Amino acid sequence: MIDTPYLEVDVDRLDRNLAALAGxxxxxxxxxxxxAKTHKCAEIARLQIEHGAVxxxxxxxxxxxxxxxxxxxxxxxxxxxxxxxxxxxxxAARLRAxxxxxxxxxxxxxxxxxxxxxxxxxxxxxxxxxxxxxGQHRTGVTPELAGSVGAAGxxxxxxxxxxxxFPGHSYGLGDTRRDAATQELAALATAADGLRANGIEPRVRxxxxxxxVGLLDAEQANVLTEIRPGVYPFNDAQQVEIGSCGFDxxxxxxxxxxxxxxxxxxxxxAGSKILGADRAAWATGYGRLLDHHDARIVMLSExxxxxxxxxxxxxxxxxxxxxxxxxxxxxxxxxxxxxxxLVAIDGSDTRWPVIARGRNN
Amino acid sequence: MIDTPYLEVDVDRLDRNLAALAGxxxxxxxxxxxxAKTHKCAEIARLQIEHGAVxxxxxxxxxxxxxxxxxxxxxxxxxxxxxxxxxxxxxAARLRAxxxxxxxxxxxxxxxxxxxxxxxxxxxxxxxxxxxxxGQHRTGVTPELAGSVGAAGxxxxxxxxxxxxFPGHSYGLGDTRRDAATQELAALATAADGLRANGIEPRVRxxxxxxxVGLLDAEQANVLTEIRPGVYPFNDAQQVEIGSCGFDxxxxxxxxxxxxxxxxxxxxxAGSKILGADRAAWATGYGRLLDHHDARIVMLSExxxxxxxxxxxxxxxxxxxxxxxxxxxxxxxxxxxxxxxLVAIDGSDTRWPVIARGRNN
Numbered sequence: 001m002i003d004t005p006y007l008e009v010d011v012d013r014l015d016r017n018l019a020a021l022a023g024x025x026x027x028x029x030x031x032x033x034x035x036a037k038t039h040k041c042a043e044i045a046r047l048q049i050e051h052g053a054v055x056x057x058x059x060x061x062x063x064x065x066x067x068x069x070x071x072x073x074x075x076x077x078x079x080x081x082x083x084x085x086x087x088x089x090x091x092a093a094r095l096r097a098x099x100x101x102x103x104x105x106x107x108x109x110x111x112x113x114x115x116x117x118x119x120x121x122x123x124x125x126x127x128x129x130x131x132x133x134x135g136q137h138r139t140g141v142t143p144e145l146a147g148s149v150g151a152a153g154x155x156x157x158x159x160x161x162x163x164x165x166f167p168g169h170s171y172g173l174g175d176t177r178r179d180a181a182t183q184e185l186a187a188l189a190t191a192a193d194g195l196r197a198n199g200i201e202p203r204v205r206x207x208x209x210x211x212x213v214g215l216l217d218a219e220q221a222n223v224l225t226e227i228r229p230g231v232y233p234f235n236d237a238q239q240v241e242i243g244s245c246g247f248d249x250x251x252x253x254x255x256x257x258x259x260x261x262x263x264x265x266x267x268x269x270a271g272s273k274i275l276g277a278d279r280a281a282w283a284t285g286y287g288r289l290l291d292h293h294d295a296r297i298v299m300l301s302e303x304x305x306x307x308x309x310x311x312x313x314x315x316x317x318x319x320x321x322x323x324x325x326x327x328x329x330x331x332x333x334x335x336x337x338x339x340x341x342l343v344a345i346d347g348s349d350t351r352w353p354v355i356a357r358g359r360n361n
Numbered sequence: 362m363i364d365t366p367y368l369e370v371d372v373d374r375l376d377r378n379l380a381a382l383a384g385x386x387x388x389x390x391x392x393x394x395x396x397a398k399t400h401k402c403a404e405i406a407r408l409q410i411e412h413g414a415v416x417x418x419x420x421x422x423x424x425x426x427x428x429x430x431x432x433x434x435x436x437x438x439x440x441x442x443x444x445x446x447x448x449x450x451x452x453a454a455r456l457r458a459x460x461x462x463x464x465x466x467x468x469x470x471x472x473x474x475x476x477x478x479x480x481x482x483x484x485x486x487x488x489x490x491x492x493x494x495x496g497q498h499r500t501g502v503t504p505e506l507a508g509s510v511g512a513a514g515x516x517x518x519x520x521x522x523x524x525x526x527f528p529g530h531s532y533g534l535g536d537t538r539r540d541a542a543t544q545e546l547a548a549l550a551t552a553a554d555g556l557r558a559n560g561i562e563p564r565v566r567x568x569x570x571x572x573x574v575g576l577l578d579a580e581q582a583n584v585l586t587e588i589r590p591g592v593y594p595f596n597d598a599q600q601v602e603i604g605s606c607g608f609d610x611x612x613x614x615x616x617x618x619x620x621x622x623x624x625x626x627x628x629x630x631a632g633s634k635i636l637g638a639d640r641a642a643w644a645t646g647y648g649r650l651l652d653h654h655d656a657r658i659v660m661l662s663e664x665x666x667x668x669x670x671x672x673x674x675x676x677x678x679x680x681x682x683x684x685x686x687x688x689x690x691x692x693x694x695x696x697x698x699x700x701x702x703l704v705a706i707d708g709s710d711t712r713w714p715v716i717a718r719g720r721n722n
Contacts, residue, residue, distance in 0.1 A: 086630075343464055
């Protein structure tokens with residue numbers, strides 16, 4: 001028996017989440033290339049590939065190496081590092097080595113970045129996509145500049161095959177998700193036209209975050225050829241609170257012990273070193289309790305979560321000292337990256353190693 | 362050469378920070394028992410012991426095991442798990458095994474907890490301290506109840522040797538630190554009197570967070586016998602912003618590459634998976650730049666930090682694409698827990714393994 005706190009996966013729910021997304025994408029003819037930064041597990045990547053995913057997305061060279069090493073488990077040799085890398089000489093050598101082992105895609109988001117990538121990596125079998133800013137204002141060129149950045153890549157000898165965006169501004173309440181999905185489509189359509197105007201066929205038009213892929217329909221599929229959601233296998237408290245999923249679609253929780261109780265307030269042994277410290281401005285707390293929807297985590301330390309139940313909650317509804325509760329992290333990607341393995345609840349004592357944990361570079 | 366992002370320690374600054382705290386404590390006759398959750402490194406624990414620390418503090422059984430295993434490096438066999446554990450049978454066995462190897466201290470903060478600890482662990486060489494709430498309202502009994510909890514522990518056969526508190530409400534602007542330090546002293550004094558009234562000599566009166574130990578003076582030393590600061594070897598952006606230290610006392614940074622620049626806005630390849638996602642309500646951003654005090658990290662993703670410089674900043678003051686910058690995490694404890702090793706800048710290429718990373722249980 002493992003001691004608390006630990007991260008546990010409900011494998012039935014995980015499989016339902018994988019099947020639902022795969023079915024939705026298939027029904028409108030869009031490819032799925034899941035972002036593996038969320039789970040960092042070979043076993044979950046394998047399930048995604050079995051559900052029809054065409055490849056994997058990662059954020060770093062280190063994650064790409066971890067999944068290339070696990071290709072015998074995952075069955076996947078097609079990896080997209082969806083990041084505008086600025087490789088050092090050492091990173092360029094790693095990218096060349098990767099390109100020998102897998103079909104490797106990279107992102108560019110500036111003229112300087114396209115030139116640097118081409119000169120640093122040199123001749124290698126790379127596919128390149130232009131990153132477009134659809135409204136998050138993080139990385140990516142404005143849609144109107146995608147054509148000229150793509151043309152610069154081609155002039156440097158890069159194989160530019162399309163455009164991609166991450167609509168990270170889809171995380172919010174109210175109409176935020178729908179507005180972001182609309183902007184995502186418009187940005188990709190404009191960027192694709194820009195590539196065409198420069199003689200480049202944008203055969204890959206890649207988008208999709210977990211909040212926006214829930215809105216996938218035929219109109220989106222006219223623009224998108226591929227989606228890259230990350231969080232959907234597990235979901236988390238953020239997805240619940242912005243309306244992307246229900247609590248019954250959350251498959252990963254931190255199992256914690258109640259170490260103190262005062263009336264309607266309990267303290268758990270799970271803190272920011274297993275849940276992550278994420279708390280968006282609109283979040284109602286530092287995570288949620290899977291089995292107590294009216295409770296809120298009002299304070300989070302490294303090894304403490306202070307939970308308040310509504311005043312007047314009946315005594316037997318509040319977990320007693322020494323009992324176990326299941327905590328839904330706010331942002332599951334950061335929670336998974338804190339542990340070496342996930343406990344998979346599938347009828348036997350299975351552990352899934354988090355093979356890409358800490359692979360930041 | 363290591364690729365960015367990675368965590369680097371300026372060993373000269375680290376040593377100055379260790380010496381300054383050790384000197385301040387020595388001058389007023391207070392023991393230092395540093396909290397090792399911050400660095401989780403045997404080499405830094407060894408330096409702390411060399412600077413006169415009487416033992417180590419940790420937060421979990423797993424951390425205690427990691428430092429017990431490293432006793433040959435650290436020279437320390439005196440470990441305090443400053444947490445009100447509610448041990449399972451498995452954890453109780455681990456505690457018994459630890460108590461055979463090191464001088465082991467534990468915390469209790471309720472009558473139920475004292476009874477459960479005594480019955481679960483059984484006869485073992487444990488020292489027990491009563492945790493007191495000095496105003497953070499996380500764990501700990503009210504100061505007035507410390508005597509009865511201590512007496513319950515003694516009645517169960519536990520060796521109750523004193524009281525401890527963590528003034529975590531010291532994190533804030535203005536007079537917050539000073540007010541918390543005042544409350545910390547008052548709470549420990551009341552709790553110590555409560556133990557005495559129950560016939561227990563409170564020979565250990567342990568307090569101290571990095572924000573409050575900077576205010577250590579003879580008046581505090583009348584109450585405190587021991588302090589347990591964690592962050593002071595490294596410091597971090599939180600300590601800078603609440604006034605506990607200056608930028609020139611920050612010894613740990615994340616080295617990052619600029620991957621994009623637009624005018625006075627740059628994007629770095631360091632995100633919440635190396636900096637942590639902590640952002641207190643009073644913080645000015647998601648961390649600071651060590652060499653650019655007027656810059657702010659306005660957005661943080663897993664592998665991106667979006668940094669804004671003041672409008673009108675001269676062009677040459679803004680780091681160009683491909684250049685390296687040093688980022689000060691908001692909360693260094695969570696940053697260190699994300700990496701397997703620290704790069705120690707000491708004139709040679711030294712790596713310090715983070716031996717207790719992820720030891721949450």
